[in-house]
Amino acid sequence: MPNDYDSFAEAYSAENEASLVNAYYERPAILDLAGDVAGRRILDAGCGSGPLSAALRDRGAIVTGFDSSAKMLELARQRLGDGAALHLADLGSPLPFSDAAFDDVVASLVLHYLEDWTALLAELRRVLMPGGRLVVSVNHPFVDYLQAGPGAGYFVTGTYSEEWTLGGHSALMSFWRRPLHAMTDAFTAAGFRIAVISEPSPAPGARELFPEIFAGKPSGAFLCFLFFVLQAD
Template identity: 80%
Template sequence: MTSTPKSSAGQTDTPPSNTPSWIRPVAEDSIGPAERAALNDYDGIAEGYSAENETSLLNAYYERPAMLDLAGDVAGRRILDAGCGSGPLSAALRDRGAVVTGFDSSAKMLELARRRLGDDADLRVADLRDPLPFPDAVFDDVVASLVLHYLEDWTAPLAELRRVLTPGGRLIVSVNHPFADYLSGGPGTNYFATRQTFDEWTLGGNTALLGFWSRPLHAMADAFTAAGFRIVTISEPPPAPAARELFPDVFADRPSGAFLCFLFFVLQAD
């Protein structure tokens, strides 16, 4: 599932917008048991979030193009889209000749993905915190687009993603950039801690509570290598060229066009 991070005021290298109006940060001590039980439930905001994702700068003109660039030539490759949401990345990979399977924990998101991809698309309800419903070594690549930062513990999820990959297969990952998280955390934020923050998102007239886990870069690298992956690429890419024309005000004070927002990895299964 995708996400949109918050920016830090006064930092020209952080995400190029203030916190969107549909995102409201929530203090942890205000969250009760009922709210925690419904954490990260995208079903209610699926329609609104999917529409936002189609054209937003950070998703449509930054994160998704970067994932496609890192994937490269995917013609004929069997790809698992882990946390596929409403399917925009799956569709783009399929258009490039990949054979795509997707899963998501939100049944409503999968309903939207099926509308996009067709009734014959291989889409399943599954959660990265549980064993995946796929045999061993059946995918050439896995793409995990803005999904791992919803998880506190990456050990079992990464082991499952490694299991379903062929030897030498790739895991292509995007997550909220840990230093951007640190800059937006305010006084007293510990970059080296694994910590959770919460947002309330209101889209399409519906509201959901989302929780995100931030961890330092070395903790991410340790988790990847412990799961049997070799880090091939760490990327902090610029947005797609069209972004400058579509969002001129955003880039007025960013001559290079670069900013901290998401962090990208290409990992190879050893």
């Protein structure tokens, strides 16, 4: 079954802890965009095993998280203890939270699992306070286009699959790719104003820890994910 995180939760969580793209690129970028979160009520949408929730909590946020994988939530509870309220819930389904319950929502590498963002964005907009922020990371559309191969077409919204092997376990992962304008159109249709679009550099220290990857990248920058800060108007 594609995207069955229950089947490799521990292996994925272990890889996520110290990998270049997660620990030294994606999470630091999300935290930088979130800024000062002390005292803010934050929903971690698709929280996985909780590394981002833990970082937000350590910065003083009041964190709630949800994920569709029971195994990943079990790992998150081990990590966070009583430090966050965690819920089993599906992306794109009605969420178990009241209207305007959160100051911010972070959606870290989850939207690209869905073909249609309409229901999820409507729910995230609903649970945000007026003026609240949605901080999003997704697979970069140009990287998706390059990986899709000849004839795929940048402007096509379509699905593709990859086999991941982590800790000796192989899993089939399926994603939806779409052009940038389809992303921004979905955000604005859901009632969000686009405040930031970011293509960040890795965190300090990444080059020293992964010299073989940066050998051909004198600037230290690379394309991997695309980041947004969206304001709930």
